[in-house]
Amino acid sequence: MNDAAARRFPRFVGAGSAATEIRLMTAGDAHAVLAFARELPTHDLLFLPRDITHPKVLEAWVHELERGTLTSVLALRADAVVGCATVVRDPLSWSPHVAELRVVVASHARGSGVGRTLMEDAFALARSLGAEKIVAQMTVDQTGAIATFESMGFRAEALLRDHVRDHAGIKHDIVVLGHDVAAVEARSAAYGLGAALDASERT
Numbered sequence: 001m002n003d004a005a006a007r008r009f010p011r012f013v014g015a016g017s018a019a020t021e022i023r024l025m026t027a028g029d030a031h032a033v034l035a036f037a038r039e040l041p042t043h044d045l046l047f048l049p050r051d052i053t054h055p056k057v058l059e060a061w062v063h064e065l066e067r068g069t070l071t072s073v074l075a076l077r078a079d080a081v082v083g084c085a086t087v088v089r090d091p092l093s094w095s096p097h098v099a100e101l102r103v104v105v106a107s108h109a110r111g112s113g114v115g116r117t118l119m120e121d122a123f124a125l126a127r128s129l130g131a132e133k134i135v136a137q138m139t140v141d142q143t144g145a146i147a148t149f150e151s152m153g154f155r156a157e158a159l160l161r162d163h164v165r166d167h168a169g170i171k172h173d174i175v176v177l178g179h180d181v182a183a184v185e186a187r188s189a190a191y192g193l194g195a196a197l198d199a200s201e202r203t
Contacts, residue, residue: 099131
C-alpha cells in the first residue's frame with residue numbers, strides 16, 4: 001500500500017450518532033469482526049470462500065493480514081463493526097495482477113452509504129497495490145450490490161450455477177464481476193472522468 005492510500009485511514013464519514021469510523025483492520029479487531037459476522041444473515045456469507053463465523057477462519061484471516069496477502073477495511077459505529085471490505089491478492093499465483101474485493105455490511109447499516117464507501121476504499125486500495133484487474137463475486141439475488149459495482153465500472157464475466165450451498169442444503173448461483181482497470185480508466189478519460197476519480201481517491 002502506498003502512502004497516499006494509507007493516509008485515507010482512519011477517518012469519519014457522517015456526523016452525530018450516525019458517524020462511521022473507517023479504518024484498516026488489525027489483529028486486535030478479530031473479536032469484533034467475529035461478532036459482526038455472527039450477526040449477518042447466512043445468505044450474505046455465501047459468496048465468501050470460507051465461513052467467517054468460525055474462530056479458526058478468523059485466525060487464518062488475521063494471519064493473512066499480518067502476511068500482507070489481505071488488506072481489510074472496517075466500518076465501525078460506537079466501536080461495533082457494521083461493515084468490512086477486503087482486498088485479496090496472491091503475488092505467488094498465476095494471477096498476481098488480479099485483486100478480489102469482498103464486501104459485507106450489517107443489515108441495519110444498509111442504505112446509509114457504508115457499503116459504497118467500503119467498496120470505493122477497497123477499490124482504491126487494490127489500485128494502490130498495483131492491481132490491473134479487480135473482481136468481485138456475489139449471489140445473483142444481491143441486486144443492490146451488483147448495481148453498485150456496475151456503477152463503478154464492473155461488468156458481469158461469469159455465472160457459476162449451483163456454486164455454493166447454504167446450511168439448509170440449498171444451492172445458489174454466483175455471479176462474477178470484473179473490472180479491467182486500464183480499459184475502464186481509458187473510457188473514463190475519454191469522457192473527462194479520470195481526473196475526478198483520481199481526485200476522489202486523494203481525499
